[in-house]
Amino acid sequence: xxxxTRVFPYIQFGKxxxxxxxxxxxxxxITVEYHVLVDSGADFNLFHTDxxxxxxxxxxxxxxxxxxxxxxxxxxxxxLFEMSIDQHTxxxxxxxxxxxxxxxxGIVGQVGFFEKFSVEFTYETKNxxxxxx
Amino acid sequence: xxxIDLTEVQKRYKGLWVAFTDTYEVVSADKDAKKVYDAxxx
Numbered sequence: 603x604x605x606x607t608r609v610f611p612y613i614q615f616g617k618x619x620x621x622x623x624x625x626x627x628x629x630x631x632i633t634v635e636y637h638v639l640v641d642s643g644a645d646f647n648l649f650h651t652d653x654x655x656x657x658x659x660x661x662x663x664x665x666x667x668x669x670x671x672x673x674x675x676x677x678x679x680x681x682l683f684e685m686s687i688d689q690h691t692x693x694x695x696x697x698x699x700x701x702x703x704x705x706x707x708g709i710v711g712q713v714g715f716f717e718k719f720s721v722e723f724t725y726e727t728k729n730x731x732x733x734x735x
Numbered sequence: 736x737x738x739i740d741l742t743e744v745q746k747r748y749k750g751l752w753v754a755f756t757d758t759y760e761v762v763s764a765d766k767d768a769k770k771v772y773d774a775x776x777x
Contacts (some may be wrong), residue, residue, distance in 0.1 A: 614738035615745050634772060652752065652768035706752055729736040 605733050608687055612728040613637070621723055621730040622707055628684040628692060629657040637707040640721060640730055644711025647697040651679065653708070654699050661699065669698060676702040687732055693718055 613622040621640045626633055634656055636649065648669075654661055664679045678698035686692040695714030703709075710716075722731040739759055752768040753761050754775035763774035 609736065611736045612738040614740040614742060616742050619738045650768075655767075655769045656772045727736055728738045 605735075607731050607733040609729050609731045612725075612730065614728075619725070619728050623687065623730065623732075625708070625710065626686040626689045626692075627653070627657075628686070629659065632657050633689070638710045639707055640715070640723075640732075641709050641711055642716065642721070642723075644709050646713045647683075647695060647708065647710045647715055648678070648703060649697050649699050649708035650703040650706060651699045651701045654679070654681065659699075667698065669700070673702075676700055687719075691734065 610621075610623040612619040614620075622637050623640060624635045625638045627636050628634075634653070636653060638647075638649075651661060659681060661679045664681070667678050667680055668675045669678050678700040681697050681699055682694050683697050684692045684694055695718070697708075697714065718735060720733040720735060722733075724730070741759065744753065744759070744761060748761065748764045751764045751766055752771040753764045754771050756762055763771045765771045765774070
């Protein structure tokens, strides 16, 4: 059986082209399309805590983890999201939510994303192809 | 496949959350992500 591959264009900011894709996040009846940088160098998925507010997720009493960032250690809140790249097939994946993410788009990394897809970056044509494993 | 150029959006809405249509037209922007979401789904 052939597996479907979805191809996404890169997003350009000035002279830089980045593999940023729309990702559908679902919590109960709410679905939000959130853009994420597909980062093979990231160990895990990292989203801004403001995303939790859209879904009404209460982080005040949530567990916390300390993660190492560029500027030192930051506090992050682990949460399991349902996510999809096509709004049809959803999978559950762990995400760390942090106030300290400097940009609005999220990051998807090895655990919870690259383990779900074969990922092919093509800078020459500025696209990224994802095939579900 | 050509990149989607968001250079001007980034300049104009720096520091804000933005909601897009499928063709990347901005439909709402604010510092509060929930407000942006609520305005976009209206």
